[in-house]
Amino acid sequence: MMDRRDLQYFLAVANHGTVSAAAAAIYVSQPAVSRRIAGLERKMGVRLFRRMASGMKLTPAGERVRELAQDLQNRQDRADGVMRAMRRGHQSFTVACPETTGNFFIAPFVAAGAPIADIQPAHPNEVYARLALGVDMAVNTSEPPAHLSRRHLASSPVFVHFRPDAPPAVSGGEVELAEAARLPALLPGHGSAIERIVRETALAGGIDLALARTTSNGTMAQAMAAAGHGNAVTIEPAGFGLQSAFLVHQGQRLAVHLHAGWEPDHYAAGELMDLAASLGLWMQERVPRLAGLDSGER
Structure with missing residues (x-):
C-alpha cells in the first residue's frame, strides 16, 4: 500500500x-x-x-x-x-476556467465574497478534465460532459471594439459580421469560444474572414485595435479609448454561453449547486451592466 x-x-x-x-x-x-x-x-x-x-x-x-x-x-x-x-465552518472551493473567464467573471465574484479559494486557468478543451484532478467546479464556454452535474450560468454578448476615428458601419449600436469582416478582425485565440462562434457563424453565412487575425487574448486584441491594426472582437468592455458595438449576424446578436459543471458525487455537491446558482445570478446582473443594457434589453 x-x-x-x-x-x-x-x-x-x-x-x-x-x-x-x-x-x-x-x-x-x-x-x-x-x-x-x-x-x-x-x-x-x-x-x-x-x-x-x-x-x-x-x-x-x-x-x-x-x-x-x-x-x-x-x-x-x-x-x-x-x-x-x-475547521473553518464554511466551504471554500477551487474553480477551473479559461483565463478570460477567470479574470472577467470569477475573480470579481470572489471579490464580492464568494466561497472560492483559488482559480485554475486552463485551456477551454481542458477545463472539465481538471475536475478529475481535484478541482471542485469547472466554468467553461462549452457544455459540460453528460456525466457531470451542470448549470447554465449566463450569456455574454460579443462586441466589436474600434477606434473613434475609424468606425465600421454602426447601426443602432450594432455591427453586422459581414461589415466587420471588411476590416481585420482581431479575435482571441487558443480555442476561445469567441473565435469559434465568429468563425462558425461566418462559415454558415458565407462570410469571408480572410482578414481576421488571432491574438493571445481579448486584452491583446484591444491593444492591437487601439494601435490601428483592425477591430477587436471580445466579450470584455472596451478599453484603450476604443468605442464598442454589438456584433450581430442578420440582426441576431452573437453571444458566448457560460456553463458550470461539477462531479455529482462530490462531497459538497449540494453546496456546489448553490454556488453555481449564486454565480449564475451574479453573472446575469453583471453582464447587462457591463454591456450597457437596461433591463428592457436583456
Whole structure:
C-alpha cells in the first residue's frame, strides 16, 4: 500500500522526469527521493521507472501505478479539503476556467465574497478534465460532459471594439459580421469560444474572414485595435479609448454561453449547486451592466 510520502515522491518523479527536479519540487534531498522510489519498487515487486541518461521514464507498470496514485492523491486532497472546511465552518472551493473567464467573471465574484479559494486557468478543451484532478467546479464556454452535474450560468454578448476615428458601419449600436469582416478582425485565440462562434457563424453565412487575425487574448486584441491594426472582437468592455458595438449576424446578436459543471458525487455537491446558482445570478446582473443594457434589453 502506498502511503502519503510514497504518493508524493512517486508523482513528483513521474511528473518532473528526473530525481533532481522532483527533489527540488518537494523540497527534499535527491538521495531521499531515490531511496523512496527504490523502496516503493521493492514493496510493490515491480519496476516503476527506467533509469535513463535523460532521466526517469515510467515503465508500463509505472504508467498504471501513476493513474492509481493520482486518483489516491486527488482523494486525499479532497478529504483534506473537507477537514479544512469543517475547521473553518464554511466551504471554500477551487474553480477551473479559461483565463478570460477567470479574470472577467470569477475573480470579481470572489471579490464580492464568494466561497472560492483559488482559480485554475486552463485551456477551454481542458477545463472539465481538471475536475478529475481535484478541482471542485469547472466554468467553461462549452457544455459540460453528460456525466457531470451542470448549470447554465449566463450569456455574454460579443462586441466589436474600434477606434473613434475609424468606425465600421454602426447601426443602432450594432455591427453586422459581414461589415466587420471588411476590416481585420482581431479575435482571441487558443480555442476561445469567441473565435469559434465568429468563425462558425461566418462559415454558415458565407462570410469571408480572410482578414481576421488571432491574438493571445481579448486584452491583446484591444491593444492591437487601439494601435490601428483592425477591430477587436471580445466579450470584455472596451478599453484603450476604443468605442464598442454589438456584433450581430442578420440582426441576431452573437453571444458566448457560460456553463458550470461539477462531479455529482462530490462531497459538497449540494453546496456546489448553490454556488453555481449564486454565480449564475451574479453573472446575469453583471453582464447587462457591463454591456450597457437596461433591463428592457436583456
